[in-house]
Every structure is written in structure tokens, then in C-alpha cells.
Amino acid sequence: MAVDSGHSVAGAVDAERVHGPGRRTGKNPGRLRRALSTHWYAWAMVAPVVAVIGVIVGYPLLRGVYLSTTDANEANVERTIGVNHIPATYESVGLDNYKAILEDGVFWDRLTWTVVWTVSCVALSFVLGLALANMLNRKLKGRSFYRMALILPWAVPAFVSVFTWRLLFNEKSGVLNKILAGGGIDAIPWLNDPTWAKLSVIAVNVWLGVPFMLVAMLGGLQSIPGELYEAAEMDGANAWQRFRHITLPGLRTVSSTVVLISAIWTFNMFPVIFLLTRGGPGDATEILVTYAYRLSFVVSPRDFAGSAAWGVLILLLLSLFAVVYRRALRKQGEVW
Amino acid sequence: MTAVKTTSITPEAPRKRGRVRPRGERGPLASVALHVTLLIASAVAVLPPLWLLVTSFKPKSEAFSTAIVKDFTFGNYDHVLNETEFLSWVGNSLFVVGLTTVIGVFISATTGYAVSRFKFPGMRPLMWLLLITQMFPVAVLIVPLYNLLASMELLNQPMGLVLTYLTIAVPFSAWMMKGYFDTIPVEIDEAGRVDGLNPFGTFWRLIMPLAKPGLAVTGFYSFITGWAEVAYASAFMTGEENLTLAGGLQTFVNQYTSDWGSLTAAAVIVAVPAAVIFGFVQRHLVSGLTAGATKS
Numbered sequence: 001m002a003v004d005s006g007h008s009v010a011g012a013v014d015a016e017r018v019h020g021p022g023r024r025t026g027k028n029p030g031r032l033r034r035a036l037s038t039h040w041y042a043w044a045m046v047a048p049v050v051a052v053i054g055v056i057v058g059y060p061l062l063r064g065v066y067l068s069t070t071d072a073n074e075a076n077v078e079r080t081i082g083v084n085h086i087p088a089t090y091e092s093v094g095l096d097n098y099k100a101i102l103e104d105g106v107f108w109d110r111l112t113w114t115v116v117w118t119v120s121c122v123a124l125s126f127v128l129g130l131a132l133a134n135m136l137n138r139k140l141k142g143r144s145f146y147r148m149a150l151i152l153p154w155a156v157p158a159f160v161s162v163f164t165w166r167l168l169f170n171e172k173s174g175v176l177n178k179i180l181a182g183g184g185i186d187a188i189p190w191l192n193d194p195t196w197a198k199l200s201v202i203a204v205n206v207w208l209g210v211p212f213m214l215v216a217m218l219g220g221l222q223s224i225p226g227e228l229y230e231a232a233e234m235d236g237a238n239a240w241q242r243f244r245h246i247t248l249p250g251l252r253t254v255s256s257t258v259v260l261i262s263a264i265w266t267f268n269m270f271p272v273i274f275l276l277t278r279g280g281p282g283d284a285t286e287i288l289v290t291y292a293y294r295l296s297f298v299v300s301p302r303d304f305a306g307s308a309a310w311g312v313l314i315l316l317l318l319s320l321f322a323v324v325y326r327r328a329l330r331k332q333g334e335v336w
Numbered sequence: 337m338t339a340v341k342t343t344s345i346t347p348e349a350p351r352k353r354g355r356v357r358p359r360g361e362r363g364p365l366a367s368v369a370l371h372v373t374l375l376i377a378s379a380v381a382v383l384p385p386l387w388l389l390v391t392s393f394k395p396k397s398e399a400f401s402t403a404i405v406k407d408f409t410f411g412n413y414d415h416v417l418n419e420t421e422f423l424s425w426v427g428n429s430l431f432v433v434g435l436t437t438v439i440g441v442f443i444s445a446t447t448g449y450a451v452s453r454f455k456f457p458g459m460r461p462l463m464w465l466l467l468i469t470q471m472f473p474v475a476v477l478i479v480p481l482y483n484l485l486a487s488m489e490l491l492n493q494p495m496g497l498v499l500t501y502l503t504i505a506v507p508f509s510a511w512m513m514k515g516y517f518d519t520i521p522v523e524i525d526e527a528g529r530v531d532g533l534n535p536f537g538t539f540w541r542l543i544m545p546l547a548k549p550g551l552a553v554t555g556f557y558s559f560i561t562g563w564a565e566v567a568y569a570s571a572f573m574t575g576e577e578n579l580t581l582a583g584g585l586q587t588f589v590n591q592y593t594s595d596w597g598s599l600t601a602a603a604v605i606v607a608v609p610a611a612v613i614f615g616f617v618q619r620h621l622v623s624g625l626t627a628g629a630t631k632s
Contacts, residue, residue, distance in 0.1 A: 046446070046458075048444075057469055060481045061472075064477065064480040078483075135370055135374055155610065159582045160388070160585075161384065164387065167388070207381070271565075271566040289473045293474065304479045304483075311477070314473045318468075
């Protein structure tokens with residue numbers, strides 16, 4: 001799709017440029033100038049975004065990396081109390097923060113739970129989304145009703161849904177426990193017991209994530225030509241074989257994308273954990289992101305340096321994940 | 337998936353019964369199984385929001401009663417609208433998220449176009465930059481941004497939050513717009529060029545008008561992303577009248593109070609318009625999200 005801006009479509013523009021004042025010098029123009037003259041409009045078009053990303057993402061990022069090598073906390077950063085301006089007094093400590101984090105069990109505990117959380121959320125919502133999409137992708141009475149109903153969790157803003165689930169999960173008087181009590185089952189401490197809390201947050205996140213998977217998968221299914229299924233039936237393939245050898249390969253492109261996207265979303269899923277359990281009970285449901293947040297905004301004194309170091313580690317993990325994933329896809333013949 | 341298996345159309349079975357079932361038709365048992373499964377799934381999807389709606393009409397003291405609606409009342413809505421800061425939260429949210437969306441979509445449209453149409457040095461790094469920025473965890477940026485905003489005295493200011501949300505909106509919108517521009521035939525550009533438009537003219541006068549649906553969807557999606565953002569809003573905004581919705585709703589139910597009646601009423605007011613608009617654009621959403629990431 002992309003056109004090399006040095007050729008073809010850009011040819012007309014090139015011609016003008018070649019005779020422009022820049023070339024009159026008669027000498028070999030530098031490669032830079034030549035590149036500038038052929039690509040200047042492409043660069044001009046991306047300039048605003050590059051500038052914005054540079055200023056409000058790049059600068060804070062560099063500063064975050066720098067902070068992570070200091071011992072900055074609430075007590076020694078630059079601040080103003082009343083009329084007194086107190087300059088920053090934190091100093092560089094090299095890689096001590098990273099060393100401390102990696103040697104401490106907390107990081108590995110949180111990492112393990114984050115991986116469990118990401119894998120189970122993505123896997124469950126993928127399987128459920130795929131199954132439901134398969135059911136919806138056929139002649140069916142009330143199809144659009146089912147579709148609307150199943151998409152609803154995505155349409156409601158996530159923080160609203162999370163509050164709703166807190167209402168349902170309430171241990172003493174939530175609806176879920178009332179229903180269980182009706183069946184003679186003891187109240188379940190949905191959010192107050194470490195194991196149940198983990199299951200609950202995963203359940204809520206799957207509930208939130210299925211609609212996205214469902215819609216994406218439906219789109220993918222509809223792009224698979226029906227003739228393939230006809231041909232397979234003629235050859236005597238049963239339903240499972242058709243699913244395994246036509247549907248799944250046909251969905252590969254779209255599923256690889258949604259899995260990548262939703263893995264990253266889930267890994268960084270702040271609102272569900274923060275609003276549902278605040279990472280509790282204890283720190284049972286604290287994922288890496290919420291823990292880093294807790295370090296800088298909840299604990300006292302606020303540990304800015306530690307939080308920044310956690311942030312950098314999280315970013316490294318995510319980049320690694322994206323690179324590995326892209327490479328795996330390219331091996332299968334994906335273009336990008 | 338159960339349904340896939342149950343729709344077995346093996347050649348032998350129908351012949352025994354003397355009637356050949358046409359292709360794609362289900363047996364009655366399979367139909368029932370399909371509908372039951374879908375009904376259960378729909379119920380799971382719909383009941384929590386529905387329960388929220390029901391609870392919002394109950395008197396405060398009855399928030400947890402299991403009765404559907406015993407004493408129907410608009411009291412919660414009345415209280416939320418008239419006696420809390422809810423409306424100023426709505427205003428803050430609208431201002432912050434609206435401004436973010438407009439700025440974000442506006443400056444990222446050109447980038448999406450350039451990345452979609454031209455090959456230029458620095459394109460691949462830029463694509464990676466956009467992809468990686470999108471997955472930036474809150475945790476990396478939150479502390480430096482907090483310090484940055486503090487030094488610019490923008491903490492607790494809507495403008496500070498706008499700046500912050502641009503870090504989310506810009507990479508994402510650029511990526512989505514690229515996906516949308518990819519679907520516009522390149523022949524249109526060529527025609528424009530042949531007729532003497534320069535690349536900016538082509539973009540502005542030919543492609544932008546065609547991309548209006550894409551702009552709308554991108555704008556909407558970055559709107560609802562910002563609308564539901566919690567981490568930055570909770571960290572940067574304090575003081576009841578400065579909060580945005582995500583932060584404000586937290587004040588109804590916390591360690592000290594649990595005013596579920598007000599919370600549910602506020603939540604319904606927030607959710608209904610979002611859900612309705614969502615219904616209109618959701619079809620385009622996924623194609624936008626996935627197209628940007630798969631094509632190049």
C-alpha cells in the first residue's frame with residue numbers, strides 16, 4: 001500500500017524540486033539535502049506527532065529512567081511548602097534500586113501473579129469470544145439481540161462496571177452471596193480472601209474483555225469464504241475438522257492481533273484491580289502496574305525512585321514481549 | 337464451540353431418518369443447545385449493568401435488598417444531581433477528554449496519512465515508537481509526569497490532565513488513522529497528484545473528507561478511553577470539585593462511606609450515553625483497531 005515517496009506518485013514533485021534553486025549550485029548535493037527534498041513533506045506530516053511524543057512522552061520517560069537511578073522520594077524532591085522553596089536533595093545511587101528490586105521477593109511474586117493474570121484473562125476471554133462468535137456466525141433467530149446483549153459489557157465504561165461488580169461481590173449483602181445463601185451455601189468472601197479475590201478480578205476482567213474478542217472474531221469469521229466450508233463438507237470433513245482446518249487458520253491474522261493487543265491491555269490493566277480490590281487483600285491481587293502506583297502514591301513516604309525503577313522494568317518486559325511476539329508472527333509469514 | 341460440534345451433518349444419519357437435512361440447517365436439539373448457551377451468556381453479560389440500573393432506583397437504605405424494586409424512587413438521582421459535585425465532575429471530564437480528543441485526532445491524522453502512503457527514512461522506527469508508546473504502562477510515566485506537572489503548577493488543573501491524556505491519545509489515534517487511510521484507495525491520491533495537487537493538498541482536500549468516518553471513530557474511541565481513565569486522574573486531581581468522573585465516583589464508596597445509592601445513580605448517568613453512542617460506532621471500532629496493526 002505504501003508508496004515510496006522518492007518515486008512514482010512523488011515523481012511530479014521531484015521534477016519540480018530538481019530544478020529548484022537548491023540544485024543550482026551544480027555540485028553534488030549532500031545525501032541529506034537530497035533526502036530532505038524528496039521526503040520533506042512526509043517528514044513535515046509526521047513532525048507534530050513526533051514533537052508531541054518527544055515532549056510529553058520522551059522527556060518524562062528519560063526523566064523516569066533518571067529518577068530510577070536516584071534515591072528520590074517524597075522527602076527529598078524539589079517542592080514548595082508555603083512560600084519556602086526547597087530544592088531537590090536526592091542523589092544518584094546507580095543501579096541500586098534495580099538490584100534491590102530484583103533481589104527482593106516482592107517483584108518476583110508480583111511478576112508471577114501478573115503473568116498468571118494476563119495469561120488466564122487473555123486465554124479465557126479469547127476462548128469464550130471465539131466460541132460465542134462461532135455461535136453467532138450462523139442463521140439464528142434473535143441474532144442481533146444476542147449480539148447487542150453480549151457487547152454490552154464493552155459499551156459501559158469500565159470503571160462503572162467495576163463498581164457494579166463490587167456491589168455484586170459485597171460479602172455481607174451482595175447479590176451473589178444472597179443467591180448462594182438461598183441455595184444453602186455459605187457466603188463466599190469474594191474480595192476479602194486472597195484466592196477468591198484473584199478469581200474475582202480475573203472473572204471481572206474476562207467479563208470486560210470477551211466483547212472485544214467476540215466482535216473481532218465475528219469480523220474475522222465473516223471474512224472466511226463460505227466455499228471453503230462447502231468444499232470441506234464435500235470431502236467429508238466433520239464439524240471439528242472444518243473448525244480446526246478452516247476456521248482457525250482463517251482467523252490467524254485477526255486473532256494474533258487481538259491477542260497481542262489484549263495481552264498488553266491486560267498486563268497494564270490498572271482500573272480493574274485498583275477499583276475492585278485496591279490490590280488487596282494485603283497485596284494478593286497487586287499486579288506490577290498497580291504496585292508501582294502504590295509505591296509512588298499510596299505508601300508513605302512516597303518512593304518515587306523505586307516506582308520509576310518498577311516502571312522501567314515493566315516497560316522492558318513489555319517491549320521484550322512485543323519483539324518476541326512479532327518475530328514469532330513473522331516466522332509464520334506475517335508481513336510487517 | 338459446543339454448537340459447532342452438535343451441528344454435525346454427517347451424511348449417514350439423515351439418510352437413516354429418510355430426510356436429508358439441507359446444508360447449514362440444524363437439528364432441533366442443536367438449536368435448543370445453541371439458544372440456551374447464548375441466553376446464558378447474554379444473561380451473564382447483561383445482568384450486572386441491569387442490576388446497577390435497578391439498584392439506582394432503590395432508596396438508599398435498600399441498596400442491597402434483593403427485591404427488584406420495592407419503593408421506586410428517583411431520590412438517588414435527585415441527590416446526585418443537586419447535592420453533590422457530580423455535575424462539575426461531568427464538566428471536568430467533558431472538558432479534559434474533549435480537548436484531548438480534538439487535539440489528539442487533529443495532530444495524528446497527518447501522521448497516519450504519511451505512514452499509510454509514503455515510505456520515508458524513519459518510518460519503521462516511527463511505527464515502532466507508536467506501537468511501543470501505546471503499551472507504555474502508566475507506571476513508567478506517572479511519577480515524572482507528576483513532577484513535571486508540579487513544576488509547571490498544572491497539578492489539579494484540567495490542562496495538566498489534558499497534557500497527560502495526550503500521551504495516551506496521540507499514539508493510539510495515529511495508529512488507528514493509519515489503518516483507516518489504508519482502506520482508502522491510493523488511486524484517489526494519484527488522481528489528485530495528476531491534477532496538480534501537492535501532497536498536502538491531496539491530504540487536506542481529497543483524503544480528509546473521505547476519512548470523516550475514520551476520524552469520527554478514532555475520536556470517539558480516544559474519547560471513551562479518556563472517559564474511563566482512572567490512574568492519572570486519581571493521582572493528579574485532588575479536591576472534590578476538581579475531580580473527573582472516574583475519581584469522583586470513588587468518593588461515594590471508600591473506606592469511610594459507602595453511599596451505593598448515589599454511586600449507582602451517577603454510574604447510570606455516566607454509562608447510558610456512552611453505551612448508546614458506543615452502539616453506533618462499535619462495528620467500525622474493531623476493524624480500525626485490528627487493521628492498523630495488521631496491514632502495512
